[in-house]
Amino acid sequence: MSHHIVEFKNxxxxxxxxxxxxTGASFRITHGESVxxxxxxxxxxxxxxxxxxxxxxxxxxxxxxxxLQLTKKTRPEIRKKxxxxxxxxxxxxxxxxxxxxxxxxxxxLGMNNEKVQERVETALQTVGCLDLREKPPHHLSGxxxxxxxxxxxxxxxxDILVMDEPSSNLDPKSRRYLMNLLKEFEHTKxxxxxxxxxxxxxxxxxxxxxxxxIVADGPAESIxxxxxxxxxxxxxxxxxxxxxxxx
Amino acid sequence: xxxxxxxxxxxxxDTLSYKNTFIHRLDPRTKVIAxxxxxxxxxxxxxxEITGLFPFFLFPVLVFSLGDIPVWLVLKKVLFVSxxxxxxxxxxxxxxNRVMFSLGGIPVSGGWVSFFSIMLRFFLTISAVLLLIAxxxxxxxxxxxxxxxxxxxxxxxxxFLYRYLFVLMEEAMRMVRARDMxxxxxxxxxxxxxxxxxxTLFLRTMxxxxxxxxxxxxxxFTGTMLFxxxxxxxxxxxxxxxxxxxxxxILRTYDVVGTxxxxxxxxF
Numbered sequence: 115m116s117h118h119i120v121e122f123k124n125x126x127x128x129x130x131x132x133x134x135x136x137t138g139a140s141f142r143i144t145h146g147e148s149v150x151x152x153x154x155x156x157x158x159x160x161x162x163x164x165x166x167x168x169x170x171x172x173x174x175x176x177x178x179x180x181x182l183q184l185t186k187k188t189r190p191e192i193r194k195k196x197x198x199x200x201x202x203x204x205x206x207x208x209x210x211x212x213x214x215x216x217x218x219x220x221x222x223l224g225m226n227n228e229k230v231q232e233r234v235e236t237a238l239q240t241v242g243c244l245d246l247r248e249k250p251p252h253h254l255s256g257x258x259x260x261x262x263x264x265x266x267x268x269x270x271x272x273d274i275l276v277m278d279e280p281s282s283n284l285d286p287k288s289r290r291y292l293m294n295l296l297k298e299f300e301h302t303k304x305x306x307x308x309x310x311x312x313x314x315x316x317x318x319x320x321x322x323x324x325x326x327x328i329v330a331d332g333p334a335e336s337i338x339x340x341x342x343x344x345x346x347x348x349x350x351x352x353x354x355x356x357x358x359x360x361x
Numbered sequence: 362x363x364x365x366x367x368x369x370x371x372x373x374x375d376t377l378s379y380k381n382t383f384i385h386r387l388d389p390r391t392k393v394i395a396x397x398x399x400x401x402x403x404x405x406x407x408x409x410e411i412t413g414l415f416p417f418f419l420f421p422v423l424v425f426s427l428g429d430i431p432v433w434l435v436l437k438k439v440l441f442v443s444x445x446x447x448x449x450x451x452x453x454x455x456x457x458n459r460v461m462f463s464l465g466g467i468p469v470s471g472g473w474v475s476f477f478s479i480m481l482r483f484f485l486t487i488s489a490v491l492l493l494i495a496x497x498x499x500x501x502x503x504x505x506x507x508x509x510x511x512x513x514x515x516x517x518x519x520x521f522l523y524r525y526l527f528v529l530m531e532e533a534m535r536m537v538r539a540r541d542m543x544x545x546x547x548x549x550x551x552x553x554x555x556x557x558x559x560x561t562l563f564l565r566t567m568x569x570x571x572x573x574x575x576x577x578x579x580x581x582f583t584g585t586m587l588f589x590x591x592x593x594x595x596x597x598x599x600x601x602x603x604x605x606x607x608x609x610x611i612l613r614t615y616d617v618v619g620t621x622x623x624x625x626x627x628x629f
Contacts, residue, residue, distance in 0.1 A: 167579045190581070198579045204528050205572040210500035210520050217589050222581030230589055250500070252527040253379075270580065 118145035118180060118195075118273045118302050120166065125175035127161055127326075135161040137326035138175070143319075148296075148303040150313030150334055153323035154348035159278075159306040160201075162323065166276050166304070167196040180273065194223065197272030197301075201279040203259035204251070212238070212254070212262050213247040219270035237269035238262075241295060257288030264295070275301040281309040310352035314338050322347050365538075368530050374438075374491075375527075377430060378498045384428035389501035390508055391598040395605050396493045400486045402609045409461070409474045412618045414481045421488045428496045435491045439484060446483035450476040499523040504588065517586045525569075533562055 120143040127136035135158050143149050153159050164170045165177050168189035177184040179192045200206045209215035216237055220230045238244040241261040251259060260280065267275065280296070281289045289312070296303065296316050307313055313320060313334060320337040322330040324347045330337055337343065338352050350356070378385070384392075403417055425432055457472035493502070500520060507516040536558055544554075611617065 164575075169575050169578070193579050193581060196579075198576075200572065200576055202572070205569060206576050208521065208524055208573050208576060210498075210503070210524055214500070214588055218577075218582075218587070219580040221587035221589065222583060227589055234589075249379075250375075250498070251524065253376075266580065 119143065119178070120274060120302070120304065121176075121178040122162075122165070123176045123178070125165065125172045125177060127165065127170060128173050129161075135326055136165070136172070139323070139326065139328050140175075141321060141328050141331055143302060143304065146300060146302055147319055148317040149305070150317035150320045151304065151306040151323060152308070152310060152313060152320060152347075152349060157323045157347075158326040159323055161326075163198070163276055163278050163304070163306055166274075167193050167198050194270070195273045197267035197270055197275050199263050199267050199275070199277040199280060201282060203256070203263045206263040206266065207251040207259060210250055211247070212243070212249050212251065215251065215262065216247075216266050216269045219266060223270060233269045233271070237265040240268060241265045242291075256283050257285060257291070260284060260288065260292065261295075264292075268299075268301075273302060274304065275299060276304045278306050279308065280305060281307060281312045310338055310349070311354050314352050314354070322349075324348075365534060368534055371530070372527070373434070374495055375499070377434075377495045378501075380429060380496075382427060382429050382496075384424055384496045387601065388594050388598045389497050389505035390594065391602055392493055392497050393502060393505045393509065394602060396489050398602075398605060398609055399489050402613050403482050403485045403489075405613065406478075406482070409471060409478060411474065411478050411481065413612070413616065414478065414485065416612050416617055417485050421485070421492060424492045424496065428492065430492065430495050435488055435495065438491055439487050442487060443480075443483065446480060450479035453479070513585060520586070528569075529562070529566065532565060533558075536562065 122139050122141050125136050125139045126134075128134050139158070139162060151159055151162065161170065165172060165184070166179065168184050168186075171184065171186065180195055182188045182192055182195075184192055207215050209218055213234060216234045217230050220233045225233065234247070235244065238247055241264050243258060243261050243265060246254060246258060246262065251262070254262065264277075264280075280292060284292065289309075293312060293315050296305075303317070305313060305317060317334045320330075320332065320334040321328050322337060322343065329347060330340075330343055339355060341351055344350055399417075399420060403414065406413055424430070425435070453476045454470060454472035457470060457475060459471045460468040461471050461474055462469055497505075500523065503516050503519050503523070506519075507513065540554060540558065
């Protein structure tokens with residue numbers, strides 16, 4: 115299955131203000147993998163994610179999604195393959211009601227009304243939010259907003275699901291619900307997060323990024339238990355692996 | 362009124378519009394057209410009309426009770442904007458001095474009559490619009506306007522306004538709280554701080570707009586906002602519009618109040 119791969123080859127990216135955000139990032143993610151991307155603040159995680167659906171284009175190097183190389187021309191095609199869940203659900207949910215929001219993507223893909231209706235209902239069902247369909251987003255709780263954000267993306271049936279900090283601002287129960295939900299998805303998943311336990315639970319593979327470069331790549335279990343590697347990159351062991359006794 | 366109160370107050374009007382009563386269930390288009398018809402009729406009366414306007418209070422009262430809308434909430438808002446109407450009408454008594462009739466020996470000038478007429482119209486039309494908002498969800502109104510021929514671009518603007526008004530207000534509320542918390546009773550609440558607050562809010566809004574646009578692009582946005590059509594005109598809508606049209610026409614063309622008055626006079 116070559117059409118679900120994500121491949122970065124020596125990608126450089128420099129912001130207009132001169133910040134070197136990516137300095138030769140290379141990796142290859144194949145079909146059905148679940149990959150966590152971890153790194154300190156400012157290490158380049160968000161920039162990396164924004165390359166995946168063409169919001170930013172690499173200054174040098176190539177990004178390949180499926181069998182398409184990312185250019186201005188292929189961008190619309192690539193956006194159909196890559197579903198992106200943003201960090202802040204208030205940015206993600208821009209339509210007046212939950213229903214309209216989930217329908218936004220499918221309608222833009224040119225589906226007819228029945229098909230859209232079916233897609234919306236299935237997507238909302240999957241995240242357990244079908245009852246919320248007529249609500250305006252500002253009447254939802256943080257956890258509900260996040261779930262609906264994910265529904266808006268899976269309604270487009272993307273091959274690859276990219277998420278930026280999916281567990282931020284969630285209460286423990288909503289977080290657990292989200293983790294279980296993501297584990298059921300068979301898409302290729304790419305998750306950037308500071309919540310290392312979340313990555314440990316949801317992802318099989320893990321990339322560590324530092325100064326715009328991939329510094330480690332391997333099975334999540336081995337990377338997330340490597341104390342010295344994590345600390346070198348301003349990270350630490352996942353909380354569940356830290357032995358802490360309450361005195 | 363503090364910012365917090367204002368915020369929750371606005372949210373309340375919005376919450377009302379998601380109730381489920383007979384009025385709320387009507388097609389938004391029906392309600393927009395009905396409100397428009399009502400306003401045009403009320404405004405079309407001649408300058409000195411007073412008695413003819415009174416029967417029109419029946420409509421807001423009906424909507425208040427059928428739509429289960431708290432009267433004080435709408436009244437408060439009407440009073441709040443009434444200063445504008447007062448400002449428009451207040452010069453009439455000064456300019457128009459012609460005595461029209463005398464009320465218990467006191468001569469009443471045409472200016473006062475037209476002033477009172479303006480206030481009545483103001484009260485009727487503003488409460489009609491507020492009731493429209495209180496009984497129809499804002500997206501509903503937007504969709505109605507779109508279906509009635511309003512340009513796509515304006516409708517999208519309105520929808521975004523509605524969606525992000527609450528987000529923006531929440532953001533402003535957080536900033537105001539942060540300022541108040543460190544200004545210890547008002548020493549630093551001057552205009553300078555206020556200006557930089559507005560500036561920051563503006564910059565944050567710009568950044569947010571960019572992120573939203575990004576989110577729209579990643580879901581295949583190509584320039585037009587598309588919606589699944591979910592509204593249907595039912596028999597109730599047509600019946601209501603016809604009935605309203607007839608009622609408005611009768612009240613506008615026949616002197617209903619005068620007739621009732623003369624009838625009662627004859628009876629006693």
